[in-house]
Amino acid sequence: MKRTIITGATVATVDALGTEHPFGWVVVDDATIVGVGGGAAPEWAVRGLGSAGEPLAVRPVVEIVDGTGHLLTPGLINTHHHLYQWLTRGWAQDAILFDWLVALYPAWSAIDADLVEAGAEAAIAVLARSGCTTVADHHYVFPAGSGDILGGIVEAASRVGVRLHGTRGSMDLGRSQGGLPPDFAVETTDAALQASADAVARYHDPSRESMVQIAIAPCSPFSVTSDLLSEAAVLARSLGVRLHTHGSETVEEDAFCLEKFGKTPTQYLDDLGWLGDDVWMAHCVHLDEHAIDRFAATGTGVAHCPSSNARLAAGIAPVPQLLAAGVPVGLGVDGSASNESGQLGSEIRQAVLMNRLRAGADGMTGRQGLYIATMGGARVLGRSHEIGSIEVGKLADLALWKVDGVEHAGIADPVAALTLGAQPPIARLLVHGRTVVQDGELTRVDERAVARAATTAAATLAARVG
Secondary structure, eight states: OEEEEEEEEEEEOOOTTOOEEEEEEEEEETTEEEEEEESSOOHHHHTTOOTTSOOOSSOOEEEEEEOTTEEEEEOEEEOOOOGGGGGGTTSSTTOOHHHHHHHHHHHHTTOOHHHHHHHHHHHHHHHHHTTEEEEEEEEOOOOTTOOOHHHHHHHHHHHHTOEEEEEEEEOOOOGGGTOSSOGGGOOOHHHHHHHHHHHHHHHOOOSTTOSEEEEEEEOOTTTSOHHHHHHHHHHHHHHTOOEEEEESOOHHHHHHHHHHHSSOHHHHHHHTTOOSTTEEEEEOOSOOHHHHHHHHHHTOEEEEOHHHHHHTTOOOOOHHHHHHHTOOEEEOOOOTTSOTTOOSHHHHHHHHHHHHHHHOTTSSOHHHHHHHHTHHHHHHTTOTTTSSSOOTTSBOOEEEEEOSSTTTTTOSOHHHHHHTSSOOOEEEEEETTEEEEETTEESSSOHHHHHHHHHHHHHHHHHHTO
């Protein structure tokens, strides 16, 4: 058994009481947190005993990590991403969502499993270096003959060492039927449903310590038929997996739904069985009071993607109102082609600052930003009993941030270094108790090789579309 003891750090547990220890410690046995508190590390931990001082059946190998000058938080949870879009960063730089999609659909329709795997590994590597331990990916483009794209994403996440909440997305509403995507980018309804069921059977692990879970995720109201939406909801619930889609991202989406269905996106999705505590939606920028009330009443989750919403000029989501209503809210990077940074840690600051623009200086605190990036994300993904906070019995997904460097030295509040300042470097990132990043460097993959592979894949894709 391996025991890791982190000592001397400011510990922000993000538990239900918001407990913090200005000088604290955390003890991890293999993949599980077995102790947390303030002051010096307890003798039982250092001596390799149980928390009551009793000998253990197997004496652990003890590693003590000096956390002096560091902030320890739960690992960050990314609730919405499109990893394959790492290959098209820098395209359509000054477009709103619909124009941006139209510009990029042709390129995305030329992807294959090998290209996606290379792009996903680079995107996940950047996420890990920004404190992210769990990645939710929404993949919905599956060109004919492109191979096992979802399998490539699973492999990429495994190599880097993070948890993956992958989704089997889909589009079946092509332009000839009144949808936004070109016909060559969509599947048939039956094919999408069968592929979704197959993905769950092949990759979904529902266990408590799962490293890979799969959700079913038709893309959006403007790219998916009502038949696919309603049947996907039935399928997901029969298989015991979660549902994900985009919702209320732009005013153009609102106009599309009102014109085509006579309803707002929330009303439309609600009528199709798409609100519930097993559902989370990305963006939710344009929610009225009725929609917020319905999200709260049903427990529907929201993935807030502040930088992507700004990049595409979509607007600022009403996060303070959502939180006040009790809606589960997590943080998301969104596709790397609409957020070229690809980092999750910096999205905390973006979320706080943007929501203050909307709601005032007291509209969102830094600690609320940290909450949605951790425990909020765990609620959105249905894993709040396993990850998202630093508590005894939870899985050891932890981020140790260096806050005594020149960017943050002397700051009055170490939590503010992360939530309002420049993103601190990662000294140690643990996922399931295993070190994935140490002193800012990935430990399980060669960063230079990952970068070279992503560069080659991006160039290959660009050449395919001319």
